[in-house]
Amino acid sequence: MQRIIDSHFHIWDPSVQPLSWLDGTDGSITRRYDMDCFKRAYASYNEQHPDAAVNFIGGVYVEVDTDDTSLEDRLLSENHDPLLLATSMRSTVGPAMRMPLYAHGVREPLHTPASPRGRCLQDDFIRGLQLMADKNMPFDACVRVDELDDFAQACEQVPEATVIVDHMGNIFDLHNLESSSDALHRLGELPNVYVKVSGYPTDDPRFVSTLLDLAQAAFSNKRLLYASIGLSLAYTPISTVICQSCSTVSRETTTSSSITRGTPTISSKGKYHDLQHPVRRRVLPLHHHHERGWNH
Template sequence: MADKGLRVIDAHFHVWDLSCQNLPWLEGTDGSITCTYDLSDLEAAYAGLPGVDFVGGVYVEVDGDDPALEDRLVWDRMADDPKLLAAMLRTRVEPWMRLPVFAAGVREPLHIDSEPPRRCLEPGFLEGLRVLAAAGLPFESCSRTAELPDALRAFSQVPEETVVLNHLGNVTPDTFDDAWRDVMAGFADLPNLYVKVSGFPTADAGFCRELLGFVRETFRADRLLYASNWPVVSMYGDFAEHFARLREAFGDDGRFFCDNACACYGIDPAALD
């Protein structure tokens, strides 16, 4: 088989259909992504990257006002496009939580305004994490940066659960400080935590080099996931530039760009050929 280039699994992307879905959070944005996106748009974005074989990605819930509708739409998309390799769908983490049977795991967005402070430390949330661990289902964690210490406390109480920390804890140049470094080092000590290297502004090359250098030094190589956060990435950076920054930092490391996502989300590597 001919070499198609660097094999890539995008561990974090979104698509939505505004003809039937309502995403209230879009009203607070600049309008640049207030349109419908489907998987063909994502595939076209990767087709524009030289030397890249985009084998598929992980859909992450979109914070819409109708999670049941989202579940159905994602199921239909998975049936239509083999590049949708896994789906992390929305629920409220409790011992009795609802979860579509085809989901690879769940996300409760902890970073949105409607989530109360310290939600991740509530007894029901912690017990829900234990239920997820027993079922072998990972939890996708997106937290407000100021609440990362609370998240670390929560996940430290349920170390058996696989947690995927989104977007480097939503770090920015203003929060890339000793407090952020300390809490990220704490996350790196957890036995079952992955971190998505995404969500940061890419225009400042010096900041990117320092940030990515810290990430590589702090986390095990088998715990780092390539992710784009497409199409939201365009609100704070550039898709192609983001990929270029990461390829510069990680080279063509197959673990980072593909293998770690398979291990995290239970994707069969043989099914990608």
Template sequence: MGRSEPRGRDGSGVMRRDRAMADRREFLGWAAALAALGGRTSGSGTQEGVGAVPIVDTHVHLWDLSRFRLPWLEGGGPLARDYLPGDYDEAAEGLGIVRAVYMEVDVDPAQHVQEAEYVIDLCRRRVGPLVGAVIGGRPASEGFGAYLDRFRDHPEVKGVRQVLHGEGTPPGTCLAPEFVRGIRMLGERGLSFDLCMRPGELRDASRLVDFCPETAIILDHCGNPSVQSADLTAWRDDLARLADRGNVACKVSGIVASAAPGWTAEDLAPIVTHVLDRFGPDRVVFGGDWPVCTKAATLRQWVEALRQVVSERSEAERRALFLDNARRIYRLEG
């Protein structure tokens, strides 16, 4: 499904020209981000001012329903339409998002290869800010190793995710021996696993991590607590236990989708603050979770609310959250 690389003398020239154009767009993107955010550069080259840090969005969903089947959307609802790269560009305009990582969208497993090839092509052509992808996969499947090896020479692929809170994934799924074997395979290949699960199963996450100490694991959506929950005690304790594992990072994403109408940044602050305090400044990354975030907020509203929550933290901590950690954890170029 992905576009093949140009071949031959003329094709090589096209590739060099496209790469040069992409590099120039990236440079201009950084400059535009700083200008749009009102950032200032000091003599030491560091940015000053709250919110002046350009953003790497580590959690961008895209889907074309004429191309892919998403079983979870077949019941309809506000998300049951196409969300294409141009739509994301419009949603992200002026926010200073200079790079982004595609996050798999739980397509029919029979289309995993096609989805991966599609997004690899987007990354290679530098469509919007996309530079990497977490592709869909089934770690417990018999052919998981061969599936990973199919993308061995595709540096755009950074990791794999299987959503563990949907139908067909009962509690304990991540602890099955076959699943653990698959997560270990990821570490052996230098790939990460995005862990997206029910908040009540975070103790299982800690056990999974203990079984797979050589695999980098990123916990999506702060472990999926609800912003509207009256009691976050169990989530707080289980997240703290998981944070003790050094090969786990946490993605500050997704939580706004559970907020009630009329929510404010103060409603998000307890969850965000606990995550940042427990994981520390070097193991947290930002994720927009667009378009799922639009259940309760535009991408701009979510970004601005998070900037408000972390506004009292140091510039170094904000830079780590929004930019530096993502580049390291997802092994992005530059």
């Protein structure tokens, strides 16, 4: 049975957490999402696809761009669900950044209106990225598609940093794909950069096929990472997410001691965190909600 670590999901409760960016959405995701939602999605998939059932090991929580990061830090510290394997928490990247001690990774949203253009090339950002490299802490990068060249330049300045590019760089059509190809190849040439094959529209088979071909050409399967984002399953059934992934990448058998290295969008070693000692497991994600006008 294929083993899956879902490397990027979000949970939240708008009745408890301030999430002002939800005001700009259509309202369909302005509701509570918890770990039980996540579990039900994978259980439902297995019931509907018994011949292609998956072993859902757990997932990686990624910050949700809340207006109150201290509250988010506390809520995650109190969440002891065994399927919550790791967290990538919010901080402003720099030499004096603060992070909760339980965090396994860092994310500063670079794709939101609050993030100035060129932020990833600012001196304090580069110094913070170097600090994370020194501490062996990965950075989750959600970047505007037209700033992928800038981000590649930033990563080239700190090639030892472990960086995970969220959602295929937010590429959402063939025009973006063509203009972003060089930047993705530059990122793929760096040995510690991974990409989450996620967050792209799935209704155009030609676009999906071309995008995944680019991902494999730039990064190789070992550095492509699967994720469902959890709540995006309300838009794209998990069966589509998994089946599309399986049809485009070669699958290899996992072992009991590590996550499969050669199953990019299904599960993969990504230098994310120590999931359990003594084995260091490397993890990371995939979403499908760009068509609703937001991508986190």
